[in-house]
Amino acid sequence: MLRAWSSADVRAAEAPLLAAGEPLMDRAAFALHVEVVRLLRAHRRERRVHGARVVVLAGGGANGGDALHAGALLARRGAAVTAVLAGERAHAGGLAAARAAGVRVLGDVAVGDAVVGDAVGPDDEGDEPGPLVCDALAGADLVLDGLVGIGSDGSGLRGLARALVAAVPTGTGGGHRPVVVAVDVPSGSGVDDGRVAGDVLRADVTVTFGAPKPGLLLPPASGLAGQVVPVDIGLTLPAGGVAVGRLEGADVAALWPVPGATSQKYARGVLGVVCGTTRYPGAGVLATSAAVLAGVGMVRFVDERDERDERDERDERDERDEREDPAAPPRPAGPLATAVLAARPEVVVAGAVGDGRVQAWAAGSGVDPADPARRRDVAAVVAAARDGVPAVLDAGALDLVTEGLGAHVVLTPHAGELARWLADRGERVGGVPVDRDAVEAEPWRWARRAHDLSGATVLLKGATTLVVGAGGSTWSQADGPAWLATAGSGDVLAGVVGALLAGRAEDVVADPALAARLAAAAALVHGRAAHHATPGGPVSALAVAHALPAVVADLLAQDGAPAVRDCPA
Ligand SMILES: NC(=O)C1=CN([C@@H]2O[C@H](COP(=O)(O)OP(=O)(O)OC[C@H]3O[C@@H](n4cnc5c(N)ncnc54)[C@H](O)[C@@H]3O)[C@@H](O)[C@H]2O)[C@@H](O)CC1
Numbered sequence: 001m002l003r004a005w006s007s008a009d010v011r012a013a014e015a016p017l018l019a020a021g022e023p024l025m026d027r028a029a030f031a032l033h034v035e036v037v038r039l040l041r042a043h044r045r046e047r048r049v050h051g052a053r054v055v056v057l058a059g060g061g062a063n064g065g066d067a068l069h070a071g072a073l074l075a076r077r078g079a080a081v082t083a084v085l086a087g088e089r090a091h092a093g094g095l096a097a098a099r100a101a102g103v104r105v106l107g108d109v110a111v112g113d114a115v116v117g118d119a120v121g122p123d124d125e126g127d128e129p130g131p132l133v134c135d136a137l138a139g140a141d142l143v144l145d146g147l148v149g150i151g152s153d154g155s156g157l158r159g160l161a162r163a164l165v166a167a168v169p170t171g172t173g174g175g176h177r178p179v180v181v182a183v184d185v186p187s188g189s190g191v192d193d194g195r196v197a198g199d200v201l202r203a204d205v206t207v208t209f210g211a212p213k214p215g216l217l218l219p220p221a222s223g224l225a226g227q228v229v230p231v232d233i234g235l236t237l238p239a240g241g242v243a244v245g246r247l248e249g250a251d252v253a254a255l256w257p258v259p260g261a262t263s264q265k266y267a268r269g270v271l272g273v274v275c276g277t278t279r280y281p282g283a284g285v286l287a288t289s290a291a292v293l294a295g296v297g298m299v300r301f302v303d304e305r306d307e308r309d310e311r312d313e314r315d316e317r318d319e320r321d322e323r324e325d326p327a328a329p330p331r332p333a334g335p336l337a338t339a340v341l342a343a344r345p346e347v348v349v350a351g352a353v354g355d356g357r358v359q360a361w362a363a364g365s366g367v368d369p370a371d372p373a374r375r376r377d378v379a380a381v382v383a384a385a386r387d388g389v390p391a392v393l394d395a396g397a398l399d400l401v402t403e404g405l406g407a408h409v410v411l412t413p414h415a416g417e418l419a420r421w422l423a424d425r426g427e428r429v430g431g432v433p434v435d436r437d438a439v440e441a442e443p444w445r446w447a448r449r450a451h452d453l454s455g456a457t458v459l460l461k462g463a464t465t466l467v468v469g470a471g472g473s474t475w476s477q478a479d480g481p482a483w484l485a486t487a488g489s490g491d492v493l494a495g496v497v498g499a500l501l502a503g504r505a506e507d508v509v510a511d512p513a514l515a516a517r518l519a520a521a522a523a524l525v526h527g528r529a530a531h532h533a534t535p536g537g538p539v540s541a542l543a544v545a546h547a548l549p550a551v552v553a554d555l556l557a558q559d560g561a562p563a564v565r566d567c568p569a
Pocket residue numbers: 014018024025028029059060061062063064066087088147148149150151152153155156157158159161162183184185188209233
């Protein structure tokens with residue numbers, strides 16, 4: 001599991017060690033230079049550090065200090081290192097080490113009484129990098145972004161730092177682009193909230209010290225961090241202080257409900273499904289297929305009834321009442337259930353919500369809010385969820401969700417659906433109703449707001465899927481390829497979440513915070529199933545569902561889990 005702690009927690013953990021004189025910056029810089037060495041060897045044709053051209057962008061704080069010390073170590077290994085000082089001051093120790101190691105220093109920074117280096121910008125040009133800086137960047141094999149770390153307030157880079165970021169070649173049009181390594185965090189990104197205000201240098205790798213910071217896991221900033229390499233510098237972080245987590249394979253294996261020798265299908269969990277309509281049966285097929293293939297004990301699929309069906313049922317019930325005959329004849333499957341059965345013959349069809357017991361519900365995928373009969377079924381599921389039955393509510397169920405649900409209920413909106421839901425409840429930003437752009441700019445903020453308003457666990461879908469559950473516990477999963485953005489893949493995710501809620505229903509009722517971990521686990525498996533179905537290429541939603549058994553089997557095998565174990569529920 002990857003865990004991110006807030007910058008305040010990291011600073012608090014650093015403080016006693018710094019006071020005791022522990023060489024934290026030396027540890028950070030050494031690990032940073034080791035990662036740079038690895039990258040230079042991997043990316044340079046010459047496969048070595050000697051002769052590599054490295055540019056260190058150094059701000060005036062300790063983040064710049066880390067970068068300068070790492071630059072010094074690289075220079076001592078034969079790299080041609082240029083440091084560009086972007087702050088009004090420079091980290092004295094880092095600068096001294098860099099100069100002693102032969103790093104070329106460019107900057108107008110006063111250190112003590114002295115002005116060091118060359119002018120960054122041409123005279124009177126303010127914050128423009130000068131030709132020496134631009135030449136160094138144009139020829140760089142690798143750029144170290146040490147402009148600002150956890151000292152940033154996330155409101156965007158200022159001054160020369162901003163201009164330097166804009167001057168790094170981006171490789172557009174097939175041109176040269178250096179490898180970019182962010183020091184601790186991509187400079188200027190929202191360290192604690194994942195916001196991105198203004199230009200931030202996109203990193204290939206972020207080497208982060210003590211612990212990952214939340215912004216490395218939270219979109220949109222997480223999309224600029226590249227691969228996150230945490231470095232242990234000896235901090236002891238507070239056990240309960242995790243701000244954001246990311247599940248890995250072993251965590252998911254430990255959460256997955258696995259049948260034991262004495263398990264039977266009912267005890268393993270029955271999932272009731274109210275997804276799809278006669279007009280749009282696909283969502284019914286996909287959600288049901290996913291639940292079955294994710295390993296649920298049984299699916300009870302609620303068929304769609306129109307008003308004529310309901311009239312016939314009423315008449316038939318009245319006739320039975322007159323005859324005092326309690327046994328209802330089995331009703332033939334309608335067109336929707338027929339389509340679902342054709343894909344998944346193992347499904348049991350129910351005539352209505354409440355016909356037969358279930359441990360959890362999945363409802364709303366592929367249900368049109370304008371369809372009155374199907375909406376009644378969805379409303380019945382929402383009522384059951386309100387009464388304490390674990391449920392995943394998707395798409396056409398979301399607008400029936402009001403406040404006062406518990407975290408045992410998982411909502412699965414995408415950004416547009418979440419924006420609509422929030423706007424309908426009067427949520428505004430900058431004086432206007434929350435829209436999709438606002439949610440995409442601050443997804444964590446709005447997912448938390450939806451959790452606060454509804455009480456439910458909120459799984460916000462996207463390239464990175466965020467899950468906010470009981471107590472605001474947050475999970476960030478980025479496991480799927482962009483190919484997963486395909487019609488129907490959300491229906492598959494709803495089926496997987498439903499399967500997990502059904503399989504661990506008793507545990508979820510006892511501890512609703514578990515629902516967020518299960519939802520995050522579902523997102524991981526869903527993403528991996530897309531990779532597995534077509535490595536590197538297009539994937540259909542049904543193919544994602546069909547890949548689920550193999551992905552789950554792989555996870556359980558890697559966990560070293562026994563082939564059979566008792567179901568935790
Ligand atoms: N204290 C230590 O010994 C350690 C610190 N560490 C490093 O220290 C960093 C934190 O250092 P600091 O607290 O000095 O803060 P930073 O270095 O992150 O930021 C402060 C500097 O950035 C400038 N700055 C702030 N906002 C800016 C903006 N919007 N645009 C342009 N410049 C801006 C400030 O003027 C100041 O010069 C961590 O991120 C980490 O890299 C690590 O080396 C671990 C040990």
